[in-house]
Structure formats: C-alpha cells, structure tokens
Amino acid sequence: MNKTELAIDVKNLSKKFGNKVVVNHIDVQVPKGQIIGFLGPNGSGKTTTIRMICGLLTPTTGAGTCMGMDIRTKADEIRKKVGYMTQKFSFWEDLSIRENLEFVARVFGMDNIKERVDNALKNLGLAQRQEQLAGTLSGGWKQRLALAACILHEPEILLLDEPTAGVDPKARREFWDELRNLSEKGITILVSTHYMDEAERCHSIIYIAYGDIMVKGTVQEVIDSTKLVTYSISGDDIMGVMDKIKGNPEIVTMAPYGDQLRISGSDKYKLEHLLNKSTKDKITQAEPSLEDAFIFYMTKSAKEEENG
Amino acid sequence: MADVFSLYRVFAIGRKEFLQLKRDKITLAMIIGLPIVLLTLFGYAINTDPKNLNSAVLSRDNTEFTRSVITGLKNSGYFKIEKEITTDKEGKELLQSGKMQFVITIPDNFSRNLIRGDKPSILIEIDATDPVTIAGAASSLQGIIKSIIIRDLKGPVAHLRGELPAFDIEVQKLYNPEGLTHYNIVPGLIALILMITCIIMTALALTKERERGNMENLLSMPVQPIEVMMGKISPYIIIGYIQSIIILLMAKFLFHVPVLGSVALLMLLTLIFIICNLALGFAISTAAKNQTQALQMSMMTMIPSILLSGFAFPFYGMPLWAQGVGGCLPMTYFIRITRGIILKGNSFIEVWPHVWPLLIFMLVVTTFTVRIYKRTLD
Ligand SMILES: Nc1ncnc2c1ncn2[C@@H]1O[C@H](COP(=O)(O)OP(=O)(O)OP(=O)(O)O)[C@@H](O)[C@H]1O
Ligand SMILES: [Mg+2]
Numbered sequence: 001m002n003k004t005e006l007a008i009d010v011k012n013l014s015k016k017f018g019n020k021v022v023v024n025h026i027d028v029q030v031p032k033g034q035i036i037g038f039l040g041p042n043g044s045g046k047t048t049t050i051r052m053i054c055g056l057l058t059p060t061t062g063a064g065t066c067m068g069m070d071i072r073t074k075a076d077e078i079r080k081k082v083g084y085m086t087q088k089f090s091f092w093e094d095l096s097i098r099e100n101l102e103f104v105a106r107v108f109g110m111d112n113i114k115e116r117v118d119n120a121l122k123n124l125g126l127a128q129r130q131e132q133l134a135g136t137l138s139g140g141w142k143q144r145l146a147l148a149a150c151i152l153h154e155p156e157i158l159l160l161d162e163p164t165a166g167v168d169p170k171a172r173r174e175f176w177d178e179l180r181n182l183s184e185k186g187i188t189i190l191v192s193t194h195y196m197d198e199a200e201r202c203h204s205i206i207y208i209a210y211g212d213i214m215v216k217g218t219v220q221e222v223i224d225s226t227k228l229v230t231y232s233i234s235g236d237d238i239m240g241v242m243d244k245i246k247g248n249p250e251i252v253t254m255a256p257y258g259d260q261l262r263i264s265g266s267d268k269y270k271l272e273h274l275l276n277k278s279t280k281d282k283i284t285q286a287e288p289s290l291e292d293a294f295i296f297y298m299t300k301s302a303k304e305e306e307n308g
Numbered sequence: 309m310a311d312v313f314s315l316y317r318v319f320a321i322g323r324k325e326f327l328q329l330k331r332d333k334i335t336l337a338m339i340i341g342l343p344i345v346l347l348t349l350f351g352y353a354i355n356t357d358p359k360n361l362n363s364a365v366l367s368r369d370n371t372e373f374t375r376s377v378i379t380g381l382k383n384s385g386y387f388k389i390e391k392e393i394t395t396d397k398e399g400k401e402l403l404q405s406g407k408m409q410f411v412i413t414i415p416d417n418f419s420r421n422l423i424r425g426d427k428p429s430i431l432i433e434i435d436a437t438d439p440v441t442i443a444g445a446a447s448s449l450q451g452i453i454k455s456i457i458i459r460d461l462k463g464p465v466a467h468l469r470g471e472l473p474a475f476d477i478e479v480q481k482l483y484n485p486e487g488l489t490h491y492n493i494v495p496g497l498i499a500l501i502l503m504i505t506c507i508i509m510t511a512l513a514l515t516k517e518r519e520r521g522n523m524e525n526l527l528s529m530p531v532q533p534i535e536v537m538m539g540k541i542s543p544y545i546i547i548g549y550i551q552s553i554i555i556l557l558m559a560k561f562l563f564h565v566p567v568l569g570s571v572a573l574l575m576l577l578t579l580i581f582i583i584c585n586l587a588l589g590f591a592i593s594t595a596a597k598n599q600t601q602a603l604q605m606s607m608m609t610m611i612p613s614i615l616l617s618g619f620a621f622p623f624y625g626m627p628l629w630a631q632g633v634g635g636c637l638p639m640t641y642f643i644r645i646t647r648g649i650i651l652k653g654n655s656f657i658e659v660w661p662h663v664w665p666l667l668i669f670m671l672v673v674t675t676f677t678v679r680i681y682k683r684t685l686d
Contacts, residue, residue: 056685057685079528092328103320107530
C-alpha cells in the first residue's frame with residue numbers, strides 16, 4: 001500500500017499515566033476513505049489512542065501523521081481537518097441544538113452558517129427539535145447532535161468514540177448508512193465500538209487489549225486468526241449440558257442461542273471428544289463468529305496479563 | 309501563520325458565553341443584587357485610627373519655636389513628616405497626588421507675631437478623601453500644637469500662656485470637606501463589587517467546562533488560548549459596566565455623592581480594571597482543577613485585595629510589607645483612581661500614575677495565562 005494513501009499513520013504509540021502503561025507501542029494505519037473499527041474491552045486504551053491521534057494527549061513514545069501532518073507538532077492544523085466525537089457527550093447542555101451547531105460552524109470559520117446548519121439539522125432529522133436545549137435531549141438524540149456537529153465542518157477524518165452507545169437499532173442503522181456515505185465520499189473513519197454488527201460493517205478492524213493490539217484485519221481475517229472450531233448442539237437439555245462442561249479448559253466460548261448451544265475451542269479433537277462424552281444430542285460443526293473471536297482474544301489477553 | 313489569531317473565533321466564543329449567561333438566572337440575579345446589597349451594607353463604614361500619616365511641612369518661619377512644633381508633631385505618632393517644602397504649589401501637588409495627607413503651613417514671622425500677641429495662625433490642609441484615615445490625626449492636631457506652644461512659652465513670654473489661645477489653627481479639609489464616610493466608601497465599593505463579580509465569573513469559566521465535560525470538545529476545536537480567554541471574558545465586560553452604572557446611580561441618588569471628575573474618564577479606566585480582574589479570574593480558572601479550587605483561589609486573591617488595597621484600612625496606615633502586597637493588587641490602584649476622579653475631580657494626567665500599573669498587571673496576567681493554558685488533557 002502506498003504511504004500517501006494513509007490518512008492516519010502512527011507508529012510505536014504509547015501512553016503512560018504515572019507508572020501505568022495504558023497504550024503500549026501500537027501502530028495504527030488507516031487508509032484514506034476506509035472505515036476502521038476499533039474494538040477492545042473496557043479500559044483497553046481505545047479512547048486514549050484516539051485522543052493521541054487528534055492531539056488531545058501527548059504520546060509518551062511514538063510519532064506519526066494524521067492527513068500527512070505530524071501529530072506532535074501540527075495539532076492545530078489537524079484539529080481543522082478532524083471531526084472528533086467524544087465518548088461522553090461534550091456539547092453544551094445549556095445551548096439549544098441549533099446554537100451548538102452554530103457555535104461549531106463559527107469556530108471552524110465556515111461561511112453560509114445558517115444554510116449549513118439548516119442542512120445538517122435536516123439530514124439528521126433534528127429540524128423539529130432545533131430550539132430544544134441539548135441537555136434535555138434523550139441519549140440517542142444527543143448522539144445524533146454530536147455526530148451532526150462533528151461532521152458539520154466537513155472534516156477529512158472522523159474519529160468517533162463509541163458514537164452509537166445507547167442508540168436504538170433503527171437509528172444505529174441510519175447512522176452507519178450515513179458513515180458509509182461519508183466514506184464513499186473519501187472521508188476516513190476510525191470508530192470505536194462494542195457492537196459486533198457494527199464491527200462487521202467496517203472495512204477492517206483493530207482489536208486492542210491492555211494497550212496492546214492483539215489482531216487487525218478484515219472481519220474474516222480476524223476470525224480465521226483465532227483458529228477456533230465451533231460446534232452447535234441442539235436438544236432439549238442444553239442448559240444441562242452447559243452445566244456439565246462449564247469451566248473445562250478446552251472451552252473458549254460457550255453460549256446458548258435459542259435452543260442451540262454454541263461452543264468454541266482451540267483444539268478440534270479434544271473438544272469433539274469432550275462434547276461426545278457429555279451429550280447424546282446432535283452436534284454439528286458451525287462457523288465461529290466475530291464475537292467468538294473477541295471472547296477468544298479477551299480471554300487470551302487476560303491470561304497473558306495475569307502471567308505478566 | 310495568518311490563523312494564529314481570529315477575532316471571528318473570539319466572537320464565536322463570546323456569543324456562546326453570552327447565551328449561556330442569559331440562561332443562568334441565578335448568576336444574573338447575583339450580578340444585579342450584589343452591588344445593591346453591598347452598597348447598602350457598606351454605606352456605613354468602620355472607623356479606625358491610623359498613625360504615621362504622610363505629612364509635609366512648609367515652614368516660613370525658621371525659629372527654635374517652630375522647629376519645636378514640628379518635632380512635637382512627629383512625636384505625637386500621628387504624623388510622619390516626610391518632607392519639608394518651600395512653596396504652596398508643592399503642597400497642593402502633594403495633596404492632589406495623594407502622596408501626602410497633611411500639609412502644615414507655618415506663616416512668616418509666626419514666632420514674632422505670637423510673642424507680640426498678634427494671634428498668628430497655622431494652616432493645616434488635609435486630604436479628606438479618606439476621612440477614616442485622617443479622622444484621629446485631624447482631631448488631635450489642635451491639641452498637640454497647643455500643648456507644644458504652651459510648653460515652650462516660658463521666660464518673658466510666659467504671660468501669653470494665660471491668654472489662650474495665643475494663635476489660631478486654620479484647618480482646611482480638601483476634597484471631602486464634610487468628611488463623610490460614604491463619600492469615600494462609594495468609590496471603593498465600585499472597585500470591590502467589580503472585583504468580586506469579575507473574578508468569580510471568570511474563575512468558573514473553564515472549570516465549569518471541565519466539570520461538565522465540555523473541555524474535551526473545546527480543546528479539539530481549532531481555537532487558540534488567547535481567543536478562548538478573550539471570548540470568555542467579553543460578555544462580562546458588559547456585565548461589569550452594568551454594575552458600575554448601578555453603583556454610580558445609587559451613589560448619586562441614594563448617598564448624594566457628587567462626581568467631580570469626568571464620568572467618561574471614569575468609565576474608560578473602569579474598563580481597564582474590569583479586564584484586569586476578568587483576566588485574573590481566567591488565570592485562576594486555567595490553573596484550578598475544579599470549581600472548589602477555583603473558588604478557593606479566588607478567595608485567596610480577593611481577601612488581600614479587600615484588606616490591603618486601602619479599601620478596608622487606610623493604605624498608608626499599614627505596615628510596609630502590607631503596602632508592598634497592596635501595591636501588587638489592581639484594586640489598590642483602581643481605588644485611588646475612583647476616589648481621585650469622583651471625589652477630587654482628578655484629570656487623566658493626575659490619575660495616570662495609578663493607570664499604568666493596571667496596564668502592566670493586565671499584560672502580565674494575560675501572558676501568564678496563555679502560557680499555562682493547557683491545550684491537551686494530559
Ligand atoms: N487521565 C488519566 N489518568 C490516569 N489513567 C487514565 C487516564 N485516562 C485513562 N486512564 C486509564 O487508561 C485506561 C484506558 O482508558 P481508555 O479510556 O482509553 O479505555 P477505553 O478502551 O476507551 O475503555 P472504554 O471501552 O470503557 O471506553 C483505563 O484503565 C483508564 O483508567
Ligand atoms: Mg473509551
């Protein structure tokens with residue numbers, strides 16, 4: 001891949017708070033116009049990484065560029081090209097939706113403010129509520145306002161930190177359709193999320209745990225990298241089976257889905273043996289899901305962390 | 309580089325701040341209520357009895373007798389004879405500039421006329437702008453001089469003792485002849501009220517954003533520290549002016565304090581003082597981690613300003629170290645400016661010595677703030 005095509009290119013990025021290493025020598029490369037999902041358990045360092053990329057935190061080690069501009073020295077220029085949506089709602093609750101958007105438009109020195117704000121309000125379905133104070137909006141509406149505000153100045157890169165937390169499925173789908181549109185227009189998007197369906201809509205994903213990148217690639221690459229085998233058991237007593245084999249070291253993930261029990265493990269033969277021993281029900285091989293892959297990595301990283 | 313500073317962004321921030329202020333009814337009530345409450349409460353001030361007041365002596369009659377009078381004044385503890393002067397003009401200037409509170413003039417041939425029984429008079433001019441300061445000293449003056457003269461009238465002139473008084477003391481209170489306290493307190497109150505509101509308002513400006521989680525957003529926008537600072541203080545300049553107008557109107561119609569100098573000049577210099585305090589408040593806001601800290605730091609700056617600026621106690625009655633601290637506070641200078649303009653009718657040239665320290669203060673605080681303003685969340 002040609003280096004000039006990278007919208008975000010940071011290497012060896014670390015962040016220490018006191019003695020605590022929160023982000024540990026990671027590289028993040030995002031090609032222009034792509035949607036990259038940023039995933040990882042709570043406290044894994046996603047927010048911290050995003051903040052370093054947009055110049056809100058100074059990296060302890062590492063360097064890199066954002067739209068070709070050095071993140072350490074060109075933070076001012078980067079701010080103009082980046083739309084950053086914070087994890088916690090950070091617009092002014094005592095200003096109305098319109099006032100918030102107008103403020104953003106002014107600070108970014110845009111012209112035709114009224115027209116642009118009108119458009120943004122219409123696109124995000126906020127037009128009827130424009131006079132409502134942001135503080136009185138429901139959670140989902142706040143998220144919509146935040147998104148509207150961070151794309152208002154037509155940034156080239158969007159850094160979205162859990163933009164759809166607490167948003168209903170329909171709004172979430174619309175939101176992602178909108179992200180797709182933006183990406184088609186050449187806007188690069190780095191988005192953190194805990195939702196699997198959202199991860200599946202990304203061009204590729206980065207999985208981080210305890211500040212280390214565990215895996216990156218397309219959804220299929222991430223799933224394949226785990227080398228998991230998954231079986232599905234359907235029968236009348238799946239809870240009984242579950243109880244019987246719970247805690248067995250061969251099992252990486254196990255969860256009931258309706259009348260099926262899905263079990264994944266790393267060692268095909270040992271797992272098959274275990275299952276055959278534990279149930280008379282029908283066992284079929286299934287495809288491991290992204291969720292299985294994540295739980296696999298989460299367990300793995302937790303073990304590694306424990307063993308130092 | 310052209311984008312280092314943009315008035316347009318200052319305006320954007322100012323507008324946002326103004327909208328937020330408009331919705332904050334409690335703050336608005338405080339802005340209007342505070343001057344009214346304070347002015348009414350402080351209208352009746354406390355009395356104190358300072359010593360060692362700066363005085364100058366103009367002695368046209370240099371005899372053992374007059375020298376003994378001067379020594380006597382020094383020994384009383386009330387007067388610090390800083391200077392012996394030779395012309396009336398000098399005396400007037402010293403009073404006008406506020407350097408001296410007393411100018412004592414002993415006329416030609418005082419000793420001879422006294423002995424002849426011609427009842428000569430000593431002229432005492434007092435800067436009565438601050439009646440609290442001079443009250444004790446002024447009332448003791450006559451007694452002190454009399455007792456010295458009587459003590460020294462001996463030998464052939466001892467008979468004059470009996471025919472008291474053998475001389476007159478003519479007291480001229482300048483600037484505030486009635487010695488009314490609220491005349492003096494009102495100009496001080498303008499300074500006090502502006503200081504309190506301006507510091508507190510802006511001290512919370514950034515900590516509020518921080519505590520409500522807006523700071524991360526603000527920091528991710530392309531705004532320069534100086535733009536944030538100017539934008540955030542701009543609405544409060546208007547607030548400061550509204551308060552000044554309330555105080556001046558109350559002063560005129562409630563306490564009948566006449567404004568002798570130019571109101572336009574007063575308003576212009578008020579602007580400088582308002583900005584000084586807003587900048588100071590903003591500096592506090594930048595340094596403080598949360599609202600509690602910001603309030604504590606505000607108190608730490610306001611209390612010395614109240615105590616050491618000449619507002620609560622006469623400036624020249626304070627120990628030197630206190631005068632030194634007071635000399636670093638904008639309120640000290642602004643009190644002199646308001647008293648000078650309102651009560652003495654000072655012109656710009658006359659108050660200039662108190663204006664430039666304010667300008668320097670403003671510059672230093674602004675530079676400091678822009679330096680310590682963190683553009684990251686580290
Ligand atoms: N300013 C700070 N000082 C000290 N520790 C911090 C600071 N900011 C974050 N941390 C720590 O860094 C770690 C990573 O935090 P971060 O917010 O980046 O995680 P995250 O991946 O975004 O988690 P989540 O999914 O819950 O949002 C956490 O353990 C957190 O406590
Ligand atoms: Mg986070």
